[in-house]
Amino acid sequence: xxxxxxxxxxxxxxxxxxxxxxxxxxxxxxxxxxxxxxxxxxxxxxxxxxxxxxxxxxxxxxxxxxxxxxxxxxxxxxxxxxxxxxxxxxxxxxxxxxxxxxxxxxxxxxxxxxxxxxxxxxxxxxxxxxxxxxxxxxxxxxxxxxxxxxxxxxxxxxxxxxxxxxxxxxxxxxxxxxxxxxxxxxxxxxxxxxxxxxxxxxxxxxxxxxxxxxxxxxxxxxxxxxxxxxxxxxxxxxxxxxxxxxxxxxxxxxxxxxxxxxxxxxxxxxxxxxxxxxxxxxxxxxxxxxxxxxxxxxxxxxxxxxxxxxxxxxxxxxxxxxxxxxxxxxxxxxxxxxxxxxxxxxxxxxxxxxxxxxxxxxxxxxxxxxxxxxxxxxxxxxxxxxxxxxxxxxxxxxxxxxxxxxxxxxxxxxxxxxxxxxxxxxxxxxxxxxxxxxxxxx
Numbered sequence: 290x291x292x293x294x295x296x297x298x299x300x301x302x303x304x305x306x307x308x309x310x311x312x313x314x315x316x317x318x319x320x321x322x323x324x325x326x327x328x329x330x331x332x333x334x335x336x337x338x339x340x341x342x343x344x345x346x347x348x349x350x351x352x353x354x355x356x357x358x359x360x361x362x363x364x365x366x367x368x369x370x371x372x373x374x375x376x377x378x379x380x381x382x383x384x385x386x387x388x389x390x391x392x393x394x395x396x397x398x399x400x401x402x403x404x405x406x407x408x409x410x411x412x413x414x415x416x417x418x419x420x421x422x423x424x425x426x427x428x429x430x431x432x433x434x435x436x437x438x439x440x441x442x443x444x445x446x447x448x449x450x451x452x453x454x455x456x457x458x459x460x461x462x463x464x465x466x467x468x469x470x471x472x473x474x475x476x477x478x479x480x481x482x483x484x485x486x487x488x489x490x491x492x493x494x495x496x497x498x499x500x501x502x503x504x505x506x507x508x509x510x511x512x513x514x515x516x517x518x519x520x521x522x523x524x525x526x527x528x529x530x531x532x533x534x535x536x537x538x539x540x541x542x543x544x545x546x547x548x549x550x551x552x553x554x555x556x557x558x559x560x561x562x563x564x565x566x567x568x569x570x571x572x573x574x575x576x577x578x579x580x581x582x583x584x585x586x587x588x589x590x591x592x593x594x595x596x597x598x599x600x601x602x603x604x605x606x607x608x609x610x611x612x613x614x615x616x617x618x619x620x621x622x623x624x625x626x627x628x629x630x631x632x633x634x635x636x637x638x639x640x641x642x643x644x645x646x647x648x649x650x651x652x653x654x655x656x657x658x659x660x661x662x663x664x665x666x667x668x669x670x671x672x673x674x675x676x677x678x679x680x681x682x683x684x685x686x687x688x689x690x691x692x693x694x695x696x697x698x699x700x701x702x703x704x705x706x707x708x709x710x711x712x713x714x715x716x717x718x719x720x721x722x723x724x725x726x727x728x729x730x731x
Contacts, residue, residue, distance in 0.1 A: 308409035310337040310728070311432070311440070313398060313424040315391075315416050317343040317371060321549065321641045322416055322447050324613070325513055330369045332721035336729065340370045340405060342398045347390070349586060349610075350379050361401060372401055381588050391417045399427055408432035410728055412443040413476075418450035419469050422476035429479060441731045444480040447513075448638040449473075449493050456633030457553050474498075477506045481731050484724070486513045486639045487662030493636035509727045512662075513641045514720045517712055519613075520648035522704070523621040533618045537608055543577040543695050545654065545688065546623030548616075549642040551587035556631040556678055558589060560656065561596055561605070563684050569603040573695035584608045584619055620649040624700070625673075625691045628663060629656040632678035639663060647672065647711040652703035654687055656680075666715075672707035 312330060316323035323343075330339045345356035356362065362373040374397040379386040394417070402424075411432060413425025422444055429442040450473060451466040453459075460466060474497055477483055483506045485491050491510055498505050523530055534540050551557060564581050571579045581604060583593065590607070597605045611619045620626070626646040630638065635658035643663045646653055653673030657664035667673050674690060676683035694700055 307338045309407055310339050310410045311408045311428055312341045313413045314341055314343045315394060316348050317341055318346045328717050329721055329724060331367050332717060333725050334368045336725045342372045342401060344376045344394050345373045350381050352378050374398055395420045398424055402428055407435050408440045409434040411440045412445060415446045415448055419472050422473055426476055426479045441481040442479060443482045443728055444476055445484045447486060452637045456637055457631055480506055482727060483508045484511055489636040489661050511720050511723045512715055513644060514715050514717045515644035515648040516717045517648050520617050520645050522650035529618040530621050533622050537606055539580060541577055542580040543573045544580050544582050544623045545625050546582045547627040548584040551583060551585050551590045553588055554631050554634055555629045557593060561593055563681050565600055565602060566685055573692050575696040579692060580604050580606060582606045585610050620645055623651055625654050626651050628653050635661040644715055647707035650704035650708040652700050656684055670706040670710045672703050
């Protein structure tokens with residue numbers, strides 16, 4: 290890194306009286322967790338001076354040529370100083386191709402941390418698994434505030450690992466998973482505050498530690514959120530919503546929509562077999578043809594496409610990720626939205642896509658374990674129908690209920706109740722304020 294860039298970091302960190310918060314975030318673009326971190330960083334600028342260390346834009350794997358020339362890039366995004374680390378490209382179809390991407394981010398983030406002075410607080414995120422948390426420990430150990438004290442560490446857990454890996458049989462190597470557990474527990478112990486995004490995740494955290502000694506890390510529950518001013522209900526006749534439907538031949542269709550990461554943790558390969566039972570041409574009682582729409586990308590997208598082609602499921606449509614500015618139109622195009630997790634994900638992960646669905650005032654078809662945070666939110670508000678992962682007959686029954694009640698006032702009321710609760714309790718401002726308050730109390 291040039292002397293000019295080093296001087297830039299030093300000068301900018303000294304030109305403020307606000308406490309300095311450094312955030313390690315693997316992604317700061319496109320992915321749902323990345324959007325949460327970006328909202329959080331920008332929302333806390335009134336309380337903190339904020340720097341973020343992340344990778345160059347690469348969530349889908351490929352990297353544009355403009356991000357391949359230097360090891361580090363520096364930019365200011367809406368008041369947040371962003372330091373981007375160059376990493377190798379990867380393929381979402383190849384698990385091992387992610388390893389160099391993650392490791393190079395880890396070591397380059399460690400190195401660039403040395404160039405940033407006067408850090409009061411360090412926040413790390415549980416992505417990438419284990420290493421995201423360990424970056425926070427590195428920051429705490431190596432950075433000091435202006436008064437000479439070590440930085441306080443806040444560990445934000447979006448997903449628990451190795452519990453998530455074990456839940457979906459991603460790895461059966463107990464040596465590796467035991468080491469992962471040991472390291473992540475170490476991060477939790479080193480943290481001055483652990484923030485989780487669900488009541489069931491708090492329980493998982495406490496179960497990691499001895500109930501006899503009661504040596505639990507200090508914790509706080511702060512829900513994820515959606516910006517209710519960016520995502521909100523639109524009429525079916527809205528021109529941009531209609532344009533989205535026309536683009537993908539979805540006019541006059543009753544749409545079951547899945548929007549988000551098409552990955553390992555959602556049991557989609559079995560749910561597509563449930564969808565197969567509803568033959569193409571199935572219609573609702575109000576005469577609309579039923580379509581199942583998947584918006585997004587991920588590790589099992591190609592497998593789903595292959596299954597759909599082999600079984601000639603003409604009522605299934607795949608659509609690429611939508612730009613953030615267009616998400617409001619795609620979400621509003623759906624009549625019912627899936628919110629699903631594989632069995633074993635309770636207390637391990639919290640599907641944030643639920644907040645966008647609620648913001649758009651849409652009913653939810655939930656396949657979620659009892660007691661999980663999002664299922665509790667859906668059931669508390671009567672915002673949809675839920676069943677357990679693996680209860681495929683019940684999934685089919687719930688699909689038919691929505692088909693039979695298409696266009697009814699009850700479907701509209703389900704969505705409205707979810708939106709009302711979100712406006713009261715799950716907005717960006719509410720959650721960001723809680724983060725700032727909890728951090729400043731340390």
